[in-house]
Amino acid sequence: MVSVKVLNASKKFDGKKVLDDVTFEVKDGSFTSILGPVGAGKTTLLRIIAGVEFPDNGSIYFGDKDVTMIPAKERNVAMVYQTFALYPHMRVFDNIASPLAIRGVPKTEIEKRVKEVAELLKIGHLLSRYPRELSGGEAQRVAIARALIKKADVYLFDEPLTNLDYKIRESMRGELRRIFRELGGTIIYAASDPLDTFTMAQYVVILHRGKVLQTGTVEEVYFNPKNVDVSRILARPPMNLIDAELKVRGDKYILDMKGVEIDVSHLKDLLKEKEYIVGIRPEHLFFPTGEERKVISFPSTVIVTEIEGSESIIHLDWEGCKLMMYYPYIKRLAPGERLIVSAKLKNLYIFSKKNGELIARYSREVA
Structure with missing residues (x-):
């Protein structure tokens, strides 16, 4: 096991910057997810860590050793790609054994290690x-x-579950979590689906348009997203974002969202702009009973309901604004149906409209 440091790494292809001054550290023996949308630069970054590509600028360290210009064969790195890329003319045993056979490892040792790893992945019957x-x-x-x-x-894992169907992906996440726990080692896992990150990773690096937006534990980044982009990338479904205008009435500071008003007087020292974005996570929307306190409500129209396994994603229209609600059970609602959804004030996020940066959570200031 070894720590990995990427320092100020940049890379261009045909004049287009794919990675832009990327810096982060992966702790020895940790599981870190590099999460970002398609085209963020994740595959290029993994290839640079592996030594298959070299950065135009910057450095890569394994522990205290600078490996920036050391080729892949000398780095002792293993990589799993998005496409399985198995040798079609070889049986499973020989596919698994191929890295050792190339190195000239004795046959008895190869047989022993193939059986060990096959047992770990429960594929002994497929050899x-x-x-x-x-x-x-x-x-x-x-x-x-x-x-x-x-x-x-x-x-290094480059979105290894992307090409699998939903049910297989779901079961494989649990399997991979078990395998990585038993395996140990330093694991860097590129993902575009935040469920992979939530399910398996300890740490996350948010990569967007070739830049690192935020790093930290998954919980830290989820609960305190640095900006609007992070709030939508590390979320499934993405956070609802609603434009709001600041109004001052005497000593009261009010955020007005299309007539839904929030008293933010306790945050007035942080509110220096006229326009903001209020963020509400889909899992924080709920069907009110009328007994809740300190909530805001949105009379909405159902657009469509997506059923994913035993869960539902409800798409809503509120005053021309599209909202998404996560419901942990199957909920079948007819398009056009009218209903009210609510959110607790303590779960609201307030972002700058000007630059997208997080200013505060309603319940707690952000340093």
């Missing part, structure tokens, strides 16, 4: 099959086994 005889989930397990057999210092 005699060819890739064409595997399901998507089985093929991904084989690709992961081939990476793990190297006993690398650093394991």
